[in-house]
Amino acid sequence: MKRPPLTTVVVLLLLIGTYLYSAGRLVLRRGPAVVDPSIEVIRYAHWQIEPGVREAFNEIAADYMALHPKVRVEQMDIPGRAWKQWLRTGLIGGTAPDLVELASYENPDDMLARYFTPITSYLEQPNPYNADEPDLRGLSWRQSYTAELVPVEGVHYFSTNLLEYYGAPSAMVTVRMFYNRRLIQEAIGEDRPPRTYDEFVALCAALQRHADVTHEFVAPLAGSWFNVTQITDGLFSAASQRVALTLDISHDLEMSKVEGLVNYARGRWSLTTPAIRTGLQTVEAFGRYLPPGWSQLNREDAMMQFLQGRAAMLATGTWDAGGILSQADFPVGAFKMPAFRRDDPKYGRWTLGPMSEANTFAGVPFGLTRTSRHPERAIDFLRFLTSRKSNAKFSRISTWLPVIKGVPVPKVSESFRPVEEGYVGGVNIRFFSGEANQVVLQYLYLLSGNAASADAFIAQTRGPFDRAFRGELDRLARVSRETLRQKDSVLAGLYQLEVGTGLGRAKFDRLAANQLTVEAERLRSLRTLADYPGK
Amino acid sequence: MKGIIALGFAVGVHAAPVADEGWQELAGYLFRDAHDAFTREPAGADRRRALGAAASLLNEPPVSPGKVADVEAQLRQLLADNAADEPAIYARYLLARIAHLHRPAETAEIEAAYRAVITAAPAHPLAQLAAGKLALVLLYQRPDLPVPARIAAAAELAPVAGSAQLPETACIYYRVLAEAALYYDMLDERALGWLQRADAVGPQDVMTATSLRIQLAEVARALGHREAALGYYRSYLATAAPTDSRYHTVAERMADLAKEAK
Numbered sequence: 032m033k034r035p036p037l038t039t040v041v042v043l044l045l046l047i048g049t050y051l052y053s054a055g056r057l058v059l060r061r062g063p064a065v066v067d068p069s070i071e072v073i074r075y076a077h078w079q080i081e082p083g084v085r086e087a088f089n090e091i092a093a094d095y096m097a098l099h100p101k102v103r104v105e106q107m108d109i110p111g112r113a114w115k116q117w118l119r120t121g122l123i124g125g126t127a128p129d130l131v132e133l134a135s136y137e138n139p140d141d142m143l144a145r146y147f148t149p150i151t152s153y154l155e156q157p158n159p160y161n162a163d164e165p166d167l168r169g170l171s172w173r174q175s176y177t178a179e180l181v182p183v184e185g186v187h188y189f190s191t192n193l194l195e196y197y198g199a200p201s202a203m204v205t206v207r208m209f210y211n212r213r214l215i216q217e218a219i220g221e222d223r224p225p226r227t228y229d230e231f232v233a234l235c236a237a238l239q240r241h242a243d244v245t246h247e248f249v250a251p252l253a254g255s256w257f258n259v260t261q262i263t264d265g266l267f268s269a270a271s272q273r274v275a276l277t278l279d280i281s282h283d284l285e286m287s288k289v290e291g292l293v294n295y296a297r298g299r300w301s302l303t304t305p306a307i308r309t310g311l312q313t314v315e316a317f318g319r320y321l322p323p324g325w326s327q328l329n330r331e332d333a334m335m336q337f338l339q340g341r342a343a344m345l346a347t348g349t350w351d352a353g354g355i356l357s358q359a360d361f362p363v364g365a366f367k368m369p370a371f372r373r374d375d376p377k378y379g380r381w382t383l384g385p386m387s388e389a390n391t392f393a394g395v396p397f398g399l400t401r402t403s404r405h406p407e408r409a410i411d412f413l414r415f416l417t418s419r420k421s422n423a424k425f426s427r428i429s430t431w432l433p434v435i436k437g438v439p440v441p442k443v444s445e446s447f448r449p450v451e452e453g454y455v456g457g458v459n460i461r462f463f464s465g466e467a468n469q470v471v472l473q474y475l476y477l478l479s480g481n482a483a484s485a486d487a488f489i490a491q492t493r494g495p496f497d498r499a500f501r502g503e504l505d506r507l508a509r510v511s512r513e514t515l516r517q518k519d520s521v522l523a524g525l526y527q528l529e530v531g532t533g534l535g536r537a538k539f540d541r542l543a544a545n546q547l548t549v550e551a552e553r554l555r556s557l558r559t560l561a562d563y564p565g566k
Numbered sequence: 567m568k569g570i571i572a573l574g575f576a577v578g579v580h581a582a583p584v585a586d587e588g589w590q591e592l593a594g595y596l597f598r599d600a601h602d603a604f605t606r607e608p609a610g611a612d613r614r615r616a617l618g619a620a621a622s623l624l625n626e627p628p629v630s631p632g633k634v635a636d637v638e639a640q641l642r643q644l645l646a647d648n649a650a651d652e653p654a655i656y657a658r659y660l661l662a663r664i665a666h667l668h669r670p671a672e673t674a675e676i677e678a679a680y681r682a683v684i685t686a687a688p689a690h691p692l693a694q695l696a697a698g699k700l701a702l703v704l705l706y707q708r709p710d711l712p713v714p715a716r717i718a719a720a721a722e723l724a725p726v727a728g729s730a731q732l733p734e735t736a737c738i739y740y741r742v743l744a745e746a747a748l749y750y751d752m753l754d755e756r757a758l759g760w761l762q763r764a765d766a767v768g769p770q771d772v773m774t775a776t777s778l779r780i781q782l783a784e785v786a787r788a789l790g791h792r793e794a795a796l797g798y799y800r801s802y803l804a805t806a807a808p809t810d811s812r813y814h815t816v817a818e819r820m821a822d823l824a825k826e827a828k
Contacts, residue, residue, distance in 0.1 A: 144595040178809040282784040283777040284812045387811035519663045523621035524592030544734035551742045554706035
């Protein structure tokens with residue numbers, strides 16, 4: 032008998048081995064629900080793969096399972112790059128987990144309406160897992176949150192169009208400057224974060240001198256477009272707070288994006304407005320200390336520079352704190368970027384002072400999917416997750432800020448705490464539109480290096496910004512027309528559902544009021560574009 | 567005979583949940599599902615259901631000019647069959663909205679359509695909605711009128727647009743008047759009065775309520791009503807949400823104003 036060739040044997044063995052391995056994995060995989068139908072399986076998905084977060088969620092899930100042995104809680108951490116497609120596929124296919132992290136930019140109203148269950152009524156009941164907390168037991172779940180989940184535009188847990196809560200948040204983050212304490216100590220002789228903007232620029236200069244003297248290539252700042260804009264956003268805004276108040280058409284002390292665009296089209300401010308120019312000059316002041324080629328780098332590159340000791344400071348969100356603290360082999364500090372003083376001769380003329388972070392809203396909200404097989408159990412786990420005890424544990428392990436009343440901020444996260452005693456923001460040219468953001472990113476390099484020049488930036492970007500701002504006003508009018516049209520149908524539904532029980536103050540009335548507000552803003556924008564056609 | 571009665575009963579029992587399902591879907595932005603629910607069976611003499619079919623088709627994806635024209639035809643048919651009942655009032659309102667927002671139309675046609683809703687049933691909640699929308703047309707879509715005339719014409723709609731039956735809508739109507747005056751740089755006593763009326767209605771939304779108090783304070787201040795401005799600032803500070811980043815700015819502006827008079 033002829034023996035089969037060796038390669039055939041190897042391939043066959045590989046196939047058999049692969050089959051056995053897969054079969055073994057299937058048999059041994061964790062999944063009691065497969066074999067025990069009495070086990071309730073709750074799956075929750077998020078994209079927060081930063082170190083510390085998964086561990087915190089796991090510990091809380093373990094606590095819950097210890098309390099409820101007939102429940103299995105499974106965490107699904109999906110990388111951000113795959114999240115959108117993964118979620119859509121799951122929702123459409125009816126295979127989405129019970130609880131899903133929500134974000135207003137990921138979950139449009141139609142998706143919320145179709146695939147998620149409103150949790151407003153749950154939030155208005157007490158959280159039973161706070162029953163042992165004397166100060167919380169009489170409050171509703173919503174009221175147990177530090178800021179009581181104020182339903183405003185832009186938050187991830189509430190839909191201002193559907194007028195319902197869809198998510199229960201777990202954490203809060205801010206933006207801070209992380210620094211290598213050892214390098215700062217070496218450069219300036221003391222471990223002390225800067226208290227003013229001038230001190231910050233002086234620190235950058237001292238770090239640069241120290242690097243020159245020691246011949247060690249250590250940049251004062253870790254650079255990437257993302258990390259640098261974390262600094263410039265605050266500077267642009269702080270330098271122009273007084274101007275923003277003059278552009279606030281509605282006199283509510285908050286210049287909205289549309290108000291800024293309308294007044295730009297009306298010629299009431301431009302890039303050459305002194306306060307706006309000053310904002311650019313503030314970047315010019317520290318931009319010379321950015322490492323060469325920074326504008327081509329991304330977040331991960333900047334993080335690597337900092338963690339390898341090749342940059343002394345890194346501006347980023349406190350969501351990165353867990354990763355920084357666990358991976359850095361040097362002591363790390365953090366500070367809020369200092370503001371200019373009002374009497375600052377260079378930058379202080381149009382500033383009010385440090386910007387308030389009071390409106391930092393609670394994030395990482397989980398929403399309940401309509402396909403959940405155990406919706407009441409999923410809500411129960413969500414209540415457990417956001418109880419005072421669990422939120423304290425989450426905050427301690429992840430270093431992210433807590434969101435429940437009375438939960439102490441971990442010592443390591445103390446400098447991340449939102450500063451509430453500050454002023455309203457100013458004019459941030461990057462925030463007006465996606466296109467304006469691209470213009471900033473494309474030309475920000477002109478504000479860095481030894482030839483940094485605000486005037487060069489203005490000369491290059493005046494035309495692109497002009498097109499971007501006017502285009503955005505037009506785009507917003509078109510987008511809001513679509514949502515206004517939809518509300519015409521939605522109001523018809525609400526009218527029929529509520530007319531029997533009274534329309535006043537009901538959803539019909541509130542949505543009609545919302546529609547009137549949005550429509551007024553839209554028509555005001557169109558009036559502006561018609562009256563001020565531009566060049 | 568018994569069978570026919572039983573069948574009729576069964577259809578009747580079945581029809582109500584289907585209609586409710588349709589309105590629920592419509593209220594939840596699920597336009598296609600709503601349209602399916604309303605058109606699963608012929609509407610026949612059920613005028614509410616015919617209205618639901620038209621209202622859901624208006625936004626059923628993909629939205630197209632052809633569908634909008636179909637909806638208009640269906641709504642006009644509803645009106646032709648009976649011009650005075652509830653579905654007719656709603657049909658008239660939707661026709662005005664279609665002219666205003668869903669297809670191109672001349673301003674005169676839009677105005678006439680809204681006025682038709684108001685004239686047909688001035689005390690109806692939909693007349694209040696129509697009056698609010700008409701105010702917007704007058705404020706921002708009548709460049710042929712001088713600015714003071716635009717504002718005056720919109721303000722004349724107050725008896726209907728500011729009706730107490732829809733307090734949230736009334737509040738925003740008054741606020742819209744005030745903000746139009748501010749947009750046109752006509753900061754005067756009337757703007758303050760409209761803001762006061764909006765505040766008196768008392769919006770439920772905490773951010774709208776607190777923003778109104780700041781607007782009142784700032785407008786009163788600009789008009790030289792120092793004591794009133796201080797009172798509004800105080801009222802804001804007492805009710806501001808913890809997440810309101812304007813708190814410190816308001817406190818300082820109040821302190822500055824208080825000092826000014828000393």
